[in-house]
Amino acid sequence: MKWWLDFSSDAFMVAFYLYCASFITFAIAVGGKRWSNRKPEDHANRWGKIGFGLAVVGWIAHLTFFFTRWYGGGHIPTSNMYEFMTFLGMAIMFAFIIVHLIYRNMLLGAFALPLVVIIVAYASVFPSEVQPLIPALNNVWLKIHVTTAATGEAFFAVGFAAALVQLIRVVDFTRTDKAGRRSQFWTEFSLFVIIVLVGFIVAVFAFRGAGYEASFTQEKVTIADDGTALSEVNKVEYSLPPLVAPYNSETVVFKPFLGMSKPLVEAPSWLNGVNAGRKLNTIIWSVIAGVILYGILRLIARKKLTAAIHPHLSDIDADDLEEISYRAIAIGFPIFTLGALIFAMIWAQIAWSRFWGWDPKEVWALITWLFYSAYLHLRLSRGWQGTRSAWLAVIGFLVVMFTLVGVNLVIAGLHSYAGA
Amino acid sequence: MFQNTKCECGHQNPIGTVLCESCGKPLDEGLLKDENAQLEMRYDGVARRSQKANPHVVDRIWNFFSSVKIAVYLIVITLIGASLGTIFQQESTLINMTERSEFAAFYKEKYGTVGVIYHALGLSRTYESWWFITLLVMIGTSLVVCSLDRVLPLYRALSKQQIRKHLQFITRQQVVYVGTLKDEPKEWVGRFGQELKRKRYRVWQENGALLAEKNRFSRWGPYINHIGLIIFLLAVLGRSIPSWHMDQYLSLYEGETRQIPGTNYYLKSDKFTVDYYNDSELANNQKGTKVVKLYETQARLYECTDACDDPLAEPVLKEVMQHEIRVNSALTYKGLSIYQNSYQERVRLISVHPTLLDVGTGEAFGTFDLLMDHPDRNQFQVGDYTLKLNDYYPDFSLDEQKRPMTKSRDPNNPAFVFRIFGPGVQSKGEIYIYFPLPNEKSKYYEQVLNESFKIRGDNTGRFAVKVENPIVDGKMNNIEYSEYTTYLNIRVDKAMPYIWVGAAISMIGLIMGFYWQHRRIWLRVDGDKLSLGGHTNKNSFGLRADVAWALGRSGIEVSPKSLDNRRNSR
Ligand code: HEM
Numbered sequence: 001m002k003w004w005l006d007f008s009s010d011a012f013m014v015a016f017y018l019y020c021a022s023f024i025t026f027a028i029a030v031g032g033k034r035w036s037n038r039k040p041e042d043h044a045n046r047w048g049k050i051g052f053g054l055a056v057v058g059w060i061a062h063l064t065f066f067f068t069r070w071y072g073g074g075h076i077p078t079s080n081m082y083e084f085m086t087f088l089g090m091a092i093m094f095a096f097i098i099v100h101l102i103y104r105n106m107l108l109g110a111f112a113l114p115l116v117v118i119i120v121a122y123a124s125v126f127p128s129e130v131q132p133l134i135p136a137l138n139n140v141w142l143k144i145h146v147t148t149a150a151t152g153e154a155f156f157a158v159g160f161a162a163a164l165v166q167l168i169r170v171v172d173f174t175r176t177d178k179a180g181r182r183s184q185f186w187t188e189f190s191l192f193v194i195i196v197l198v199g200f201i202v203a204v205f206a207f208r209g210a211g212y213e214a215s216f217t218q219e220k221v222t223i224a225d226d227g228t229a230l231s232e233v234n235k236v237e238y239s240l241p242p243l244v245a246p247y248n249s250e251t252v253v254f255k256p257f258l259g260m261s262k263p264l265v266e267a268p269s270w271l272n273g274v275n276a277g278r279k280l281n282t283i284i285w286s287v288i289a290g291v292i293l294y295g296i297l298r299l300i301a302r303k304k305l306t307a308a309i310h311p312h313l314s315d316i317d318a319d320d321l322e323e324i325s326y327r328a329i330a331i332g333f334p335i336f337t338l339g340a341l342i343f344a345m346i347w348a349q350i351a352w353s354r355f356w357g358w359d360p361k362e363v364w365a366l367i368t369w370l371f372y373s374a375y376l377h378l379r380l381s382r383g384w385q386g387t388r389s390a391w392l393a394v395i396g397f398l399v400v401m402f403t404l405v406g407v408n409l410v411i412a413g414l415h416s417y418a419g420a
Numbered sequence: 421m422f423q424n425t426k427c428e429c430g431h432q433n434p435i436g437t438v439l440c441e442s443c444g445k446p447l448d449e450g451l452l453k454d455e456n457a458q459l460e461m462r463y464d465g466v467a468r469r470s471q472k473a474n475p476h477v478v479d480r481i482w483n484f485f486s487s488v489k490i491a492v493y494l495i496v497i498t499l500i501g502a503s504l505g506t507i508f509q510q511e512s513t514l515i516n517m518t519e520r521s522e523f524a525a526f527y528k529e530k531y532g533t534v535g536v537i538y539h540a541l542g543l544s545r546t547y548e549s550w551w552f553i554t555l556l557v558m559i560g561t562s563l564v565v566c567s568l569d570r571v572l573p574l575y576r577a578l579s580k581q582q583i584r585k586h587l588q589f590i591t592r593q594q595v596v597y598v599g600t601l602k603d604e605p606k607e608w609v610g611r612f613g614q615e616l617k618r619k620r621y622r623v624w625q626e627n628g629a630l631l632a633e634k635n636r637f638s639r640w641g642p643y644i645n646h647i648g649l650i651i652f653l654l655a656v657l658g659r660s661i662p663s664w665h666m667d668q669y670l671s672l673y674e675g676e677t678r679q680i681p682g683t684n685y686y687l688k689s690d691k692f693t694v695d696y697y698n699d700s701e702l703a704n705n706q707k708g709t710k711v712v713k714l715y716e717t718q719a720r721l722y723e724c725t726d727a728c729d730d731p732l733a734e735p736v737l738k739e740v741m742q743h744e745i746r747v748n749s750a751l752t753y754k755g756l757s758i759y760q761n762s763y764q765e766r767v768r769l770i771s772v773h774p775t776l777l778d779v780g781t782g783e784a785f786g787t788f789d790l791l792m793d794h795p796d797r798n799q800f801q802v803g804d805y806t807l808k809l810n811d812y813y814p815d816f817s818l819d820e821q822k823r824p825m826t827k828s829r830d831p832n833n834p835a836f837v838f839r840i841f842g843p844g845v846q847s848k849g850e851i852y853i854y855f856p857l858p859n860e861k862s863k864y865y866e867q868v869l870n871e872s873f874k875i876r877g878d879n880t881g882r883f884a885v886k887v888e889n890p891i892v893d894g895k896m897n898n899i900e901y902s903e904y905t906t907y908l909n910i911r912v913d914k915a916m917p918y919i920w921v922g923a924a925i926s927m928i929g930l931i932m933g934f935y936w937q938h939r940r941i942w943l944r945v946d947g948d949k950l951s952l953g954g955h956t957n958k959n960s961f962g963l964r965a966d967v968a969w970a971l972g973r974s975g976i977e978v979s980p981k982s983l984d985n986r987r988n989s990r
Contacts, residue, residue, distance in 0.1 A: 103961065129703035135714055139748040319984065323961055330958060334930040342923045351748050353759035353909045354667075355919060358547045360506040370499040377492050380462065407506075 004072030005130060011065040012086070018058030019093075019117050025051035026109035031312045040315065048106030055113060059093045066090060073130035078146045079137050081408070085123030087147070088404070089116050091154035099158050099328050107316055108324060111161040118194070121201045141347035148339025149365070153400050155332025156372070160397035162325035163390035164190060168306050169313040169321060170387055183387070187306045190394060195297070196290030200282065203289040207240050212257070214238040216249040216277075236278055240285045246277030279409055322386060325393050326379065333372055340365040364403035371399050429586070439465025442582050444589030444942075458985060459592045461955050464577040468569050485558075485565035494562055498555045505546030508538050512545070560653045567646045578636060584629035585942045585953075593942075593953030594960050595967055596985040597978060605945040608974060615970040616941065629944040639957065641933020648926025655918035666912035669761065673768050674902035676793075677722070677737075680910055685756065686722040686737055692763060692904040693718075715763055716746040717906040721753055745908065759909040766905050768792075769831055772856045773898040776802045776840075777884045784888070787898075790856065792831040805842035808849070812836055816855070816865065833857055835865070840883055851878040854885040856899075939963045960984070 029047035066087070069077045077083040096112040167187050172180055215237045236246050245251070245263035254262060267277035294305075301308035344365065345355035356362060375392045378384035384392075425433040431442035438448045438460055446452050446459065459465070468486065484490060508531055511523050527535035527544060542549050591598060601608055609630050613623040621632035659665045672678060672689035679686050695713040702711060719742070726736035743751035743758075751758040769792045776785045785803035798809040815827040816835035824835070834856060839849040853869045855862035873879035887898045937959045943952045952971075956963040964980040971978055 127703070127705060129705065131703040131706060132697050132701050132711060132713065134712060135747040317981075320961075323959075327959060327961070330934050334927065334934050337930055338927055342927060345919075345923070349916070350750070353750065353757065353761070353911050355916070358505065358510060358512065363502050363506050367499050367503055370495050370502070374492050374495045374499070377488055377495070380488055382460070 002072070004068050008065050008068040008072055009128070011061050011068060015058045015061035015065060016117070016120055018054050018061060019113055019120065022051045022054035022058055022109065023113035023117055025054055026106065026113055029106050030110045044106050048109065051106070051109050051113075052100060055093065055109065056097065059090070059097065062086075062090045062093065069130070075133055075138075076143045076147075077130070078143060078150075079133055080126065080131055082123050082126035082128045084146065084150070084404075085119055085126070088150045088154065088157075089120040089123065091147075091150045092116050092119065092157045093154075094151065095154040095158045095328065095332070096161075098331070099155075099162075099324060102327070103320070103324050105316070105320065105324060107165055107313065107321075108158070108162055111165050112158055115157060115161055118197060118201070121205075122197070125201060125204050136351050139347060139351055141343060141350055145339060145343035145347045148335055148343055150339070152332045152334075152336025152339050153404070155328045155335065156393075156397055156400050159325045159328035159332065159393045162321050162328060163393035165313065165316075166318055166321035166325060166390045167387065167394070168309050169316060170318050171306055171310060173304075173307050173310065184304070184306070186391075188304050191305050192290070192294055195294045196286050199288070199290030199293050200286035202293065203240060203285045204282075212239060212241060214242050214254045215252045216242070216246050217252055218246045218249040218277075236275065238278055238281065240282060242277075242281055243284055244277055244281040246275075249277070318386075322390060325390060329372060329375065329393060329396070333376065336372070337369060341369060361403070361407050364399075364407050368396070368399050368403050371396050434467040436467030437465060438467075439589065440586070441466055441577065443584070443586045444582070445586035446588060446592075457592070458594055459589065461593070463570055463574045466573045466577045468573055482565055482569070485562045486569040488566060491559070491562045491566055494555060494559050498552075498559065501546065501552055501555060504543050505552075508535060508544065510544060510546065512548070556653060556656070560650060563646045563650050563653075567643050571640075571643050574639065578639065581631060581633075583624050583626040583631040583942075584944060585631075587944070587946070587951060590942050590944065590951045590953035592985075593955050594985050595941075595954035595956075595964050595983045597950070597952040597967065597971065597976075597983055599950050599976065601945060601948045601950045603975070605948070605950075609943065609945060612943070612970060612974045615973045616966070619966050619970065621939070621941070621966075628946075630942070632941040632943075633939070635936040635938050638932050638936035639938045641929045641931070641936075643929070644932060645926050645929030648922045648924070648929055650922070651918060651925060652922030655915040655922055658915045658918065659913065664912075664914040666910065668910050670758075670908045670910055671905050672717070672908065673766075673770075673905045675770050675900070676902070679724075680756075683756065684724050684728060685740075685753075686724060686735070687758065687908070688720040688722065689906055690718040690720060692716070692902075692906045694763070694765075694904065714746065715760065716744045717760060717763075717908065719743055719745050719751055719758065719908075721751060721758075745906075755912055755914065757911045757913075759911065761907045761909040763907060764905045765903065768902045768905070769834065769856060770900040770902055772887050772900070774854070774856065774885050775888045776805060776807070777886065779882060779884050790836065792834050792856070800838075803842075805840055805845075807838045807840055810837040810839050810851070816862075833862055835862075838885070846880075848878075850880060850883060852883055852885060856887070858887075858890065858899075934958075937962065939966065941967060954983075 025047055029044045029051055032043065032047070066077060069083075078087050092112065093116055096108065096116070100108060167183075167190070171184055171187050173184065175181070175184075215235060218234050218236055235252070236249065241257035242254070242263045243265070245266045247267040249266070251262065267280055297305055344362065348357065348362075349355040371392075375389070375396060378392065379389055425435055425437060425447065427433060427440035427443060427445055427447060429440060429443040429445065431440055433441050433447065438451065439446055441464075444465075446465075448460075448465075451457065451459065508527070511517070514523065514526060517523055517526065523544065524536070524539055527539040529535075531538065538544055546552055590596070605628050609625060609628060613625060613630055613632065616623055616632040619634070621634045623630065623632045625631075666682065668681060670678060670680060670687065672687065674689055674692050677686055677688040692715070694715045697711045697713045699707050701713075702709070720739055721741040721743075722737035723740045724735045725738045727733040728735050741751065741753050743749075745751050745758060745760045747760050750760070771789060771791045773787055773789055775787045777783065778785065785805055788800040788802050788807070790800075792814070800807040800809070811824075813824060813826040813835040814829055814831045814833075816833045817825055817827045819825045836854045836856075838852045838854060840852055841849045851873045853866060853873070855866040870879055870881070874881050889897050890899055891897060937956050939954065939956045939962070941952065941954045941963075943950070945951075952967065954960075954963050954967050961980075964983045967983055968978050968980040
């Protein structure tokens, strides 16, 4: 068993590096057209094919990871945050491969692959050990539910990637009026948000690599039913230097960082959950790392990032991108409905005795579904095709990510996996 | 509004028609003016039911709900409303509270001022609130009206299509090809039709004009989906019919039998078991913690067959089913489902098997059975002695005047007051109070109280009641107790079949509508000029590929991209 699990982790690393290589190749396909003296289409096709080949091999390694971990761990690896995120990455690759085979658009790889790389790297932030199942999770319907829901979401992710390319493609940098400036700003901002997520991952791995640690104890007093005060002492461990300490806490361990040897501030009283302070600290670090990364990229590009990417997209048709984005969402919508709502209801009925319980995670799955159904209905009228529809596809994926990650971080419910 | 509804082809169209129902020529002034604009092909440009000349009040309501714009507003408002309910915990998740004041206090304590506002606004009960339910009802209405408003006109438009279309209709589609034909028109059109047939189009021809169509059925997908959603919504509303829905909790300790309220059924928990993972099965960060692997209630369901409503007689029960109820495995019997909800580790005595002893000689006179919950008799024969049960306190305590009382009906600290009669005992008997629970507090009470009886002269201190050999081989002996109380969720949900049917229909509709696309190609030859137009409700990429492929096989090489007529449309 141990052997299978080790093999599985190796396969995962192989998949990760192949995805990175595939991304670089796709980037060359899109960005390097003027390097060689070949015709630009030939260049894009050639490198695009290599990139796609690498992506497929990477995906096979990813599948190997998945099935060997399943075998070694004794249950399908979708039951904690690490496993779910790696599965989501695998599903996005699947969706990407399908959409690529339909449209054979090289540009898509240049945007879908970094997304997968980020998701897979994000998964690695969570503890990767196999954990045994708690009774409620031990049900086939749960497995079917999680895998189909993630597949639906993966198509939304591809729709998001295409929509983002479309938006960067159509931004008009010559416009100086208010609406033009606004679209320039928001497109750039979308990239910035992605970079903040990368910043988070970089920060976590940098400090983890350096072996950084700090911990606090937090005392929490609750009044029980019979009026006695119960005091509970919780230990909170930080892996990033604590700029913000938990509310009402005592420092236990604090490795000095850049001359800082105690937290700068304490979390406000309304953030008094056990891990609230740590989460706030993580968000602050992500933004700091994201801003630094963004700054470096801006220095290299010496203009807005969207403006740097924009010229490389000039020979692609915005209508094609919009079609790809819409089609990916249209393929994903029934799968999502089936997986995230219908299968979820079947599972909930079997496990919790009610097919629907207004649990935050359920509500957010419903919100995602309503959002995409609004998107589909809006597209029925011509005014909501093109750029507006692309913005909806981008926001839609934000809603998906909030449902998957945000709900666990901010609101905890029945479905919330351990960790996070 | 636009008045002249008679087309130049002679067809009289209803008011609201955008494209002539017969030849497809644009009738709408806006469309006529801008010759380059692509045609609005929704419902093939036919008038909807809601487009009437003189709307009545009923029509106005109908018109309101028939608009997709309103539907989108409703969807978006519902979406935002639903998200508000996830900000803080909902009241429905706080199962141990019932009073409004309790809830108010909870929100105040847990979330502060914001929580007070949240609770006052009723957002703590978002999903049961009148406005949320109204939104769902409005969505349902909108679904019905919108679908009816469109499905009939669409059906009419698609079931009687003209083959030869107006030139403007053809050249203003999303996929267009215009060119000169070198071959003999009639023969070429025939060949082209053959090619399209190979792509599974149905093809009609009429002197130099052609109509090819495939996957029309996918147009009904959205409507089937909406029908499914309506059934689903109705089923959800149907759950508020009282007899359709039951949802209650029942707690049982091991060995207990209880009636399921409101039914003729009784449920017994034979045993409750919990298994934990052992350390070797746990991940490193979990080692040393107790992680539950499995918990189950071994349950028996009985049906009452006689004396069910008679408070004096014991009901006659017939066992109908046995099941090990687990989190993912409910007991279901005739529409009644019993689910494992949770459990509590709480020791509770069920019965003891004590001995009557002579304190002086240590002689044992005999043993008897004593049930904790509702002692089933008031006299026990032990050897030569008779023990009469004078009083029973399930949850013994002393009140302010130091008088004995019971705090509850649960046997948390049972006490039995006996009067002992027999050889060598004074005629009024000896009073003895017995506390079976083997803890210090009980034993202290037992000692002090019997001491006070002795002072009063009711007790000589000759007798003692106690369980002998309470532990044998590390196991409890002569004592029966329950270690766990199980909490079960009892449910009846008669709406479930409709919920699943609605969901299934909806899914079928979605698949029909999204994985197949309705594609149509119109073509006409005027002299040697070939005009071709194509339309699809989705995936024009696929349609262009079809057209380019068929054209290529009929001797006209074009790239699929060049057929795209949407160039200037945005
Ligand atoms: C609020 C009530 C609703 C109304 C009035 C409404 C109305 C409509 C209308 C008129 C169409 C166009 C049908 C056609 O052109 O063939 C449509 C399509 C559709 N509706 Fe709804 N709808 C509603 C709610 C929903 C909801 C809640 C869903 C959730 C899944 C939904 C899913 C769809 C889908 C998937 C389509 C097909 C869209 C497409 O072809 O791109 N509808 N709806």
